[in-house]
Amino acid sequence: xxxxxxxxxxxxxxxxxxxxxxxxxxxxxxxxxxxxxxxxxxxxxxxxxxxxxxxxxxxxxxxxxxxxxxxxxxxxxxxxxxxxxxxxxxxxxxxxxxxxxxxxxxxxxxxxxxxxxxxxxxxxxxxxxxxxxxxxxxxxxxxxxxxxxxxxxxxxxxxxxxxxxxxxxxxxxxxxxxxxxxxxxxxxxxxxxxxxxxxxxxxxxxxxxxxxxxxxxxxxxxxxxxxxxxxxxxxxxxxxxxxxxxxxxxxxxxxxxxxxxxxxxxxxxxxxxxxxxxxxxxxxxxxxxxxxxx
Amino acid sequence: xxxxxxxxxxxxxxxxxxxxxxxxxxxxxxxxxxxxxxxxxxxxxxxxxxxxxxxxxxxxxxxxxxxxxxxxxxxxxxxxxxxxxxxxxxxxxxxxxxxxxxxxxxxxxxxxxxxxxxxxxxxxxxxxxxxxxxxxxxxxxxxxxxxxxxxxxxxxxxxxxxxxxxxxxxxxxxxxxxxxxxxxxxxxxxxxxxxxxxxxxxxxxxxxxxxxxxxxxxxxxxxxxxxxxxxxxxxxxxxxxxxxxxxxxxxxxxxxxxxxxxxxxxxxxxxxxxxxxxxxxx
Numbered sequence: 050x051x052x053x054x055x056x057x058x059x060x061x062x063x064x065x066x067x068x069x070x071x072x073x074x075x076x077x078x079x080x081x082x083x084x085x086x087x088x089x090x091x092x093x094x095x096x097x098x099x100x101x102x103x104x105x106x107x108x109x110x111x112x113x114x115x116x117x118x119x120x121x122x123x124x125x126x127x128x129x130x131x132x133x134x135x136x137x138x139x140x141x142x143x144x145x146x147x148x149x150x151x152x153x154x155x156x157x158x159x160x161x162x163x164x165x166x167x168x169x170x171x172x173x174x175x176x177x178x179x180x181x182x183x184x185x186x187x188x189x190x191x192x193x194x195x196x197x198x199x200x201x202x203x204x205x206x207x208x209x210x211x212x213x214x215x216x217x218x219x220x221x222x223x224x225x226x227x228x229x230x231x232x233x234x235x236x237x238x239x240x241x242x243x244x245x246x247x248x249x250x251x252x253x254x255x256x257x258x259x260x261x262x263x264x265x266x267x268x269x270x271x272x273x274x275x276x277x278x279x280x281x282x283x284x285x286x287x288x289x290x291x292x293x294x295x296x297x298x299x300x301x302x303x304x305x306x307x308x309x310x311x312x313x314x315x316x317x318x319x320x321x322x323x324x325x326x327x328x329x330x331x332x333x334x335x336x337x338x339x340x341x342x343x
Numbered sequence: 344x345x346x347x348x349x350x351x352x353x354x355x356x357x358x359x360x361x362x363x364x365x366x367x368x369x370x371x372x373x374x375x376x377x378x379x380x381x382x383x384x385x386x387x388x389x390x391x392x393x394x395x396x397x398x399x400x401x402x403x404x405x406x407x408x409x410x411x412x413x414x415x416x417x418x419x420x421x422x423x424x425x426x427x428x429x430x431x432x433x434x435x436x437x438x439x440x441x442x443x444x445x446x447x448x449x450x451x452x453x454x455x456x457x458x459x460x461x462x463x464x465x466x467x468x469x470x471x472x473x474x475x476x477x478x479x480x481x482x483x484x485x486x487x488x489x490x491x492x493x494x495x496x497x498x499x500x501x502x503x504x505x506x507x508x509x510x511x512x513x514x515x516x517x518x519x520x521x522x523x524x525x526x527x528x529x530x531x532x533x534x535x536x537x538x539x540x541x542x543x544x545x546x547x548x549x550x551x552x553x554x555x556x557x558x559x560x561x562x563x564x565x566x567x568x569x570x571x572x573x574x575x576x577x578x579x580x581x582x583x584x585x586x587x588x589x590x591x592x593x594x595x596x597x598x599x600x601x602x603x604x605x606x607x608x609x610x611x612x613x614x615x616x617x618x619x620x621x622x623x624x625x
Contacts, residue, residue: 053448055515055522057531064447065453067445067446073438077476077615078464078467079463080431081475081479084478084479127385141358149356151354151360165553167601169576170575170578172583174370174372178368179596180591183384183389185391219362281557281559281575303473306474312474316475319475327466
């Protein structure tokens with residue numbers, strides 16, 4: 050690992066410097082993760098008197114449980130929808146902002162602030178807009194002949210959390226796309242224009258391939274965001290309902306652990322989620338390494 | 344742009360204005376709703392123009408809040424959020440800059456191991472290890488206090504990486520000169536490294552402040568004492584109750600008050616925010 054040519058010779062000091070960070074990492078990250086791993090192999094009886102080591106039984110039950118498989122499905126639908134919507138909208142906006150570069154600073158300022166809004170707050174804002182009795186969007190939908198009620202219609206509820214999560218994420222994607230677009234050399238575009246390629250053709254054959262590393266990075270980041278940072282959106286609005294239609298994996302871990310008090314199952318779910326994060330992080334880092342070589 | 348196409352420029356403006364409208368609309372509606380009296384919603388639609396009860400609603404929320412429905416007043420909740428956000432930001436920056444300093448400027452056994460242990464925290468978001476982490480915090484007696492709200496969240500792999508990257512770009516000569524002049528490591532850190540890192544620290548502070556302010560799941564489980572509620576999680580209790588008996592004007596006032604501080608920070612510090620964001624994530 051990289052370091053300085055010359056270093057300070059001190060023996061004790063570096064340990065003191067790194068101790069606070071390591072202490073917190075061990076106590077609040079590694080230890081709980083290890084506990085979750087251990088607990089995922091245990092099963093407690095209903096009164097908590099006895100704990101048995103049950104090997105992979107918790108996992109087998111989980112994968113045999115249609116509710117868990119449903120939660121998996123909802124998470125996929127949710128994560129894929131949010132990722133596709135938020136990246137395409139952000140890219141469209143960033144491309145438009147590049148065309149009108151002189152005024153794009155004003156537009157950026159107006160577009161980036163949702164980054165600062167908490168997911169739970171974003172959820173409540175859209176929950177209110179879609180409120181079946183007084184919400185403005187529900188009203189507009191009704192006047193178009195579309196009935197809307199996310200309190201009883203599972204699909205409506207899913208659309209609602211997708212919109213709220215997308216709305217919050219557009220600003221982040223917009224900033225990264227804008228930065229990527231600004232780093233595309235003008236000379237390439239000009240060469241394309243001289244060869245007679247129109248703006249749309251230039252975008253797809255010159256610009257888009259050059260920003261594809263950023264796009265890929267954002268896709269991974271958006272999946273991570275949709276899977277792990279959206280607990281607040283679900284908890285503050287639908288609470289997984291109606292009929293568990295919006296129960297995504299992070300919500301189920303919380304629900305089974307804190308409300309259902311099924312510790313073995315919740316721990317097994319934690320471990321599965323950790324494996325997913327590790328996989329996503331690994332993909333992200335491989336990509337970053339490759340990017341450094343460019 | 345490369346060539347002048349008035350129509351495409353026009354289209355770009357249309358797209359951007361549409362985007363901005365969609366992004367602003369929910370907050371506009373919330374703001375309008377927060378300026379109305381409780382009876383203005385009975386007609387079946389949220390009004391689109393501001394009402395006369397703006398100041399009244401906000402002062403109600405700030406002073407007494409919706410105490411009748413089991414939520415504390417919003418003033419103390421805002422204060423808790425502020426303490427938590429500053430605590431998380433300062434804590435993360437302090438322990439990250441020290442560990443980055445140790446990793447870059449010293450050579451010691453287990454250095455690589457320590458680095459990877461910090462790295463692993465990236466892969467353990469609080470959402471996935473929620474039950475055992477709660478148990479650790481409970482065992483340490485840190486439920487219902489600021490320590491429990493803040494300390495478990497302050498390990499930060501990304502901040503450590505950011506400082507490490509930055510320290511690696513600092514010329515070696517600075518440190519050699521400091522050593523020749525007889526300065527010890529801590530003096531070098533304080534008098535040279537820290538002043539050089541001010542921009543990075545400021546940029547990071549903005550992002551971490553927003554991160555801390557917007558915490559939801561963690562305060563939800565470690566605080567059962569109302570006097571420690573943070574505003575973002577407290578709002579859920581108001582909205583959940585308000586659904587039975589709609590007092591949306593007050594809930595929306597709370598939403599605006601909860602969203603305003605981090606949004607203001609980001610809009611005011613846009614340049615630093617973008618710098619911090621792009622550098623921490625890449």
